[in-house]
Amino acid sequence: MSALDDAVRTVAVVPRLLVALDFDGVLAPIVPVPSDARPLPVSAAAIGSLATLPDTTVALVSGRGLADLAAVSGFGTPIRLIGSHGAEFDDGGAVLDDAQRERLERLGAELRALVDGEPGVTLEEKPAGLAVHVRNAPADVGERVFEAVRTGPASWPGIETTPGKAVLDLAVLQVNKGLALDLLRERIEPDAVLFAGDDVTDETAFARLRPGDVGVKVGPGETAAEHRVPGPAEIGALLQELLAVRASRRG
Structure with a gap:
């Protein structure tokens, strides 16, 4: 055994x-x-x-x-x-306060702008954040998008980032x-x-x-x-x- x-x-x-x-x-x-x-x-x-x-x-x-x-x-x-x-x-x-809801709206707008037109990249909207999926994107596209997300909205105060397999989750609460x-x-x-x-x-x-x-x-x-x-x-x-x-x- x-x-x-x-x-x-x-x-x-x-x-x-x-x-x-x-x-x-x-x-x-x-x-x-x-x-x-x-x-x-x-x-x-x-x-x-x-x-x-x-x-x-x-x-x-x-x-x-x-x-x-x-x-x-x-x-x-x-x-x-x-x-x-x-x-x-x-x-x-998830229960969000006014500041978190405002942050979530800003986060969504920024992420949609970043991934717009990027082949194979998709956004998954969640009650407290969004996830950026690159599983179906060319490797160079995925790397470029993730770098833009990490240096952009992922670096904002109040944003919690969780990396996974071909996905980057961003949330407005921990x-x-x-x-x-x-x-x-x-x-x-x-x-x-x-x-x-x-x-x-x-x-x-x-x-x-x-x-x-x-x-x-x-x-x-x-x-x-x-x-x-x-x-x-x-x-x-x-x-x-x-x-x-x-x-x-x-x-």
């Missing part, structure tokens, strides 16, 4: 468990068109069943906007959805997945957390894990997670194992 198998079996039997998962690159393979992303059937089935078990909370913690996350994942209650790196919880959206995980922990009070993510934005959550928790990095790259798997297919197998052990012990 691998160290990860052992960790999954151990965390599966705690009295109260929180399973928190990134979506893209974890439950769903990365695809050229973000709106085409869908969870692997085996993963969708596993977390759907996990969420019905007693004292078991399943949450998706994504950089996507909340409405977008719901649309591509197909999930809703009892699975919790947290979007925009924690700026949007499914029990209430958000990250680590803070979102902390808030989930406060609300749920689990005995242990299993968190899986593939992006640099997930490192803030890995850094918040405590003794007894399980962190799983999906794919390559430096990480604070203790465990690693190659891709979404292995996450599907992990979730099946977690479900089997937890259901048998708590049935």
Whole structure:
């Protein structure tokens, strides 16, 4: 049995468990068109069943906007959805004050001007910010746009910037997945957390894990997670194992 198998079996039997998962690159393979992303059937089935078990909370913690996350994942209650790196919880959206709303309007206008006419570059509007996507842009275009964003609006006071894979998120309030995980922990009070993510934005959550928790990095790259798997297919197998052990012990 691998160290990860052992960790999954151990965390599966705690009295109260929180399973928190990134979506893209974890439950769903990365695809050229973000709106085409869908969870692997085996993963969708596993977390759907996990969420019905007693004292078991399943949450998706994504950089996507909340409405977008719901649309591509197909999930809703009892699975919790947290979007925009924690700026949007499914029990209430981001609340901005007048200064933040004004900043958001200025940010949107500046970003639209920067990306206008740039091939393959798209903007994703969120309640507390915007994301600049360059996955489908030529490499030189993506680099040029990101440099313009970093030296422009990303440098403004009151703008929080979160880099990811071919995306740069800008928000008018402080958000990250680590803070979102902390808030989930406060609300749920689990005995242990299993968190899986593939992006640099997930490192803030890995850094918040405590003794007894399980962190799983999906794919390559430096990480604070203790465990690693190659891709979404292995996450599907992990979730099946977690479900089997937890259901048998708590049935």
